[in-house]
Amino acid sequence: MRRKTWLTLCILVLSFTLAAPLASANPLNCACQDEDRDMRLDSPPLEGTDVEELQAILTTLGYYNNAITGVYDQSTAAAVERFQSWVGLKATGVFGAQERNALTIALAHESLSVATPGPPPGELRIEIDVDKRTLTLLVDDQVFKTYPCAVGKASTKSPVGEWRIIQKGTNWGGGFGTRWLGLNVPWGIYGIHGTNNPSSIGTAASAGCIRMHNRDVEELYPWIKVGTRVSIIGPYPRLRISQPLRPGQNSKEVQVLQLALREAGFNPGYTDGRYGPDTETAVNRLQIHYGLRPTGHADNNVLSLLDLRR
Amino acid sequence: MARVRDRRCPFRRLSWLLAIIVILVVSAYALYPYLYTVFSGQQYINPRVSLKAHESYELEFWVRLPSIANTRPFQEALEQCIADFTTGRSNIKVNITYLPPAQAGQRLQQALATGTPPDVLFHADSSQAFYGELQVPLSLYLNQQDRTAWPEAVWQQALVNNRVYALPVALFPRVMMVNSSLWQPTNLSLEQVLTSGWNWDQFLAAIAEAKQAQVYGFVPTSIGDALFAAMTTVWGQPAAFDPDGAPLWTEAFLENIAAGWKKLQQSPGVPTPANTMDENCLVLFLQQRAASIGPLNHNLTPWLWQEALKAGIQPAIWPLPNETGHSDFRSVYLAVFRQAEYQGHRHTKAAAEFALWLAPHLAEYMGRFASAIPAQTSLLTSLELPYDPASRQTYTAIDKALSRPYSYGPEPGLAEEHWQHTIAPAWSAYVTGQYTKEQFVQAVLSGLARATMTGP
Known part of the structure; x- marks a missing residue:
């Protein structure tokens, strides 16, 4: 009996000792909670610091993009579903023990990724060469690393121009691969992403997006912040414009105007298809240069001077 | 005896003294004609002075480029032209500064206010020929033959108080x-x-x-x-x-x-x-x-x-x-300035020589890159224009320019x-x-x- 008691005690101590590091690694083990609860959509919705913590971790991993409220709402459930899909669990939107363990592993992986030697400090910029099918990361205009990529097909060309990263996401799944870096192209959804078809890299195969190997886009992902500049270099589209353009408009035609202004020596800022103050100033300068009334509007006179009029 | 000599010529010594003073003043004026101007507090420029081979002259040249789409070819031509000028004159160095369009007026205003203007200025967007007392009247360096290079109307446009302070380069x-x-x-x-x-x-x-x-x-x-x-x-x-x-x-x-x-x-x-x-x-x-x-x-x-x-x-x-x-x-000009602090006549002469040499070259570049008309009649024949003869005549009739600044x-x-x-x-x-x-x-x-x- 005494021997049995000692044995039981020893097993208990050993199991606590082994479990302790695992428990401390689990981000959802909170001191204020006696035990982990399963989290799901409920009425009234679940609330608490554990939900808040879950939302924060899902944000870090790129699955959750909304405000951290501490309320297990529809968007939190959707983020959990995306996470479940990525780790190969059934997408139920319920956050239980399996999800908790998977999250611990994912976090460890994320911290390892961040620890990979990144670019030196400086301003990062991405340059994509449509002809060479390469994506180059530059730091203060010096080449840091070049990756192969796939670009848009002839019928669905990649949007040549100067853009910014406006969105980051992970595991959109399918053809989007493991990471997504969205661009602010005003006439469609374009981005830099991974792939489930690695053999397409180096070809013109996409619907306009920039495809990379998953490992490459995963490496790039933590370095790139929202707002990073992305230049897609390639043959510019030559469109004819039938209607005058005005400040405030966003379109392919505006980008064509910007490119023509730049070619003519009047800097319109970034050629991003947005008729903003820089483009307006460039149009003004062109009008003054030719002795026209400076209105800042790309009217028929301006379109004629730039040889853009249909 | 001494008293007798004194009675014969009481002002003899004084006369000698006066004669010597007169001779000295006349000689000084002949040698340095600008002395009176300098002593009376006015600024004087001596256009007859010659540059000395052993002296070096460093000139500041400010340029406001014309409004053209691509200014690079213009800049390259201008820099080559300056290199040609300094090749034969190893004691003259020209530092060129391109004024940003938005700041050209302000920079110049500050430089003039502080008495530190450039030696030579070309402002291709302004028809201002006169910038105040630090400007050197370039007509001093031109003889009558040089003067006829410009049509009378163009010359009249540049005239301020009967002097030409800036050289007409080109006309728009x-x-x-x-x-x-x-x-x-x-x-x-x-x-x-x-x-x-x-x-x-x-x-x-x-x-x-x-x-x-x-x-x-x-x-x-x-x-x-x-x-x-x-x-x-x-x-x-x-x-x-x-x-x-x-x-x-x-x-x-x-x-x-x-x-x-x-x-x-x-x-x-x-x-x-x-x-x-x-x-x-x-x-x-x-x-x-x-x-x-x-x-x-x-x-x-x-x-x-x-x-x-x-x-x-x-x-x-x-x-x-x-x-x-x-x-x-509308004419644009080359202007030459002195610093408020005295630099010497030779420095001013070097700046004027550079301006006189540069004017026809600059006129050619203004014609080639900015469709302007050279201000000197002799340069009109080499001007390439796409127009028919009658239209060309209208476009280049600089003798009909308005005779006002x-x-x-x-x-x-x-x-x-x-x-x-x-x-x-x-x-x-x-x-x-x-x-x-x-x-x-x-x-x-x-x-x-x-x-x-x-x-x-």
């Missing part, structure tokens, strides 16, 4: 273009207009005659600043201020311009309403829906000529109407501000119907008066 013509076939009903010939000129009323009569169904007699390129600037030349006074900074425009002058606009606005030959008169002007002309168009600057004229030919139009360049029989040519007083940069903040808004309000003629005239006159006031 402002013209109009007609569609020869649509212009035929006017029965006016270019030769006749070039010989005897045409005034505003003749121009209005012509555009009314050229009006046909679906065809305007005239479309303005701009009813804003460009038209107003052209109209000030039509009535013979392109500059708002004289070289000393006093207002030149009078009430009667402004009323004439206001009345001229009213007549144009009411002409059957132009599009209506008035505030849309300049919309689609290029398209209307190229689609043969306008018999004439103007005013055209040096950037627009060659472009429109080529486009007109492509569109199957036979274009012709005409002078803008003018009440005094002149043409509209286009400059706006001695303070750089300020004239543009007055123009932007006072004159241009008043004109815009008038042509868009927000101001009456009286309000427009008063707004401009009070703006000019404010501009001449000195601060506390």
Whole structure:
């Protein structure tokens, strides 16, 4: 009996000792909670610091993009579903023990990724060469690393121009691969992403997006912040414009105007298809240069001077 | 004995002393003729001084480039030209500084205020010939033969207080273009207009005659600043201020311009309403829906000529109407300055030599890259222009330039501000119907008066 008691005690101590590091690694083990609860959509919705913590971790991993409220709402459930899909669990939107363990592993992986030697400090910029099918990361205009990529097909060309990263996401799944870096192209959804078809890299195969190997886009992902500049270099589209353009408009035609202004020596800022103050100033300068009334509007006179009029 | 000698010539010693003083003064004046000027506190320039081979001269050359799409070829040509100049003169070094367009006036104003202007200045966007007392009158370095290189009208434009302070380099013509076939009903010939000129009323009569169904007699390129600037030349006074900074425009002058606009606005030959008169002007002309168009600057004229030919139009360049029989040519200059701190006559001479050498080369580049007309008659023959002979003659008739300065007083940069903040808004309000003629005239006159006031 005494021997049995000692044995039981020893097993208990050993199991606590082994479990302790695992428990401390689990981000959802909170001191204020006696035990982990399963989290799901409920009425009234679940609330608490554990939900808040879950939302924060899902944000870090790129699955959750909304405000951290501490309320297990529809968007939190959707983020959990995306996470479940990525780790190969059934997408139920319920956050239980399996999800908790998977999250611990994912976090460890994320911290390892961040620890990979990144670019030196400086301003990062991405340059994509449509002809060479390469994506180059530059730091203060010096080449840091070049990756192969796939670009848009002839019928669905990649949007040549100067853009910014406006969105980051992970595991959109399918053809989007493991990471997504969205661009602010005003006439469609374009981005830099991974792939489930690695053999397409180096070809013109996409619907306009920039495809990379998953490992490459995963490496790039933590370095790139929202707002990073992305230049897609390639043959510019030559469109004819039938209607005058005005400040405030966003379109392919505006980008064509910007490119023509730049070619003519009047800097319109970034050629991003947005008729903003820089483009307006460039149009003004062109009008003054030719002795026209400076209105800042790309009217028929301006379109004629730039040889853009249909 | 001594007393006897003294009685014979009591002022002998004094006379000798006076004679010696006179000889010394006369000799000094012969050797250093500028001494009196220097002692009387005036600044003196000795153009006869020679540069010494063992002395080195470092010149600061500031350039405000012309408004052209790609300035790089112009810069390269200019830098090569300076290299050519310094190759044969190893003791002269020229440092070139390109002034950013937005800061050119301000930089120059500060430099002049602190007595540290550049040695040589070329401002391709300003017709200011006089910048105040630190400027060196370049006519001192020119002999009579040199002087005849410029047509009299061009020379007169550069004249300030009977001296030429800055060398005319190139001229920017402002013209109009007609569609020869649509212009035929006017029965006016270019030769006749070039010989005897045409005034505003003749121009209005012509555009009314050229009006046909679906065809305007005239479309303005701009009813804003460009038209107003052209109209000030039509009535013979392109500059708002004289070289000393006093207002030149009078009430009667402004009323004439206001009345001229009213007549144009009411002409059957132009599009209506008035505030849309300049919309689609290029398209209307190229689609043969306008018999004439103007005013055209040096950037627009060659472009429109080529486009007109492509569109199957036979274009012709005409002078803008003018009440005094002149043409509209605005000159740009090379100016030489001294520092407030004395640098020596030879330094100034080196700067003047550089300016005199550079002027014809710069004129050539202005013609090649900015479609400007060289200010010296001898350089006109080598000018490449795409126009037919008659149009070329109109475009290059610099002997018909208005003999008045286009400059706006001695303070750089300020004239543009007055123009932007006072004159241009008043004109815009008038042509868009927000101001009456009286309000427009008063707004401009009070703006000019404010501009001449000195601060506390």
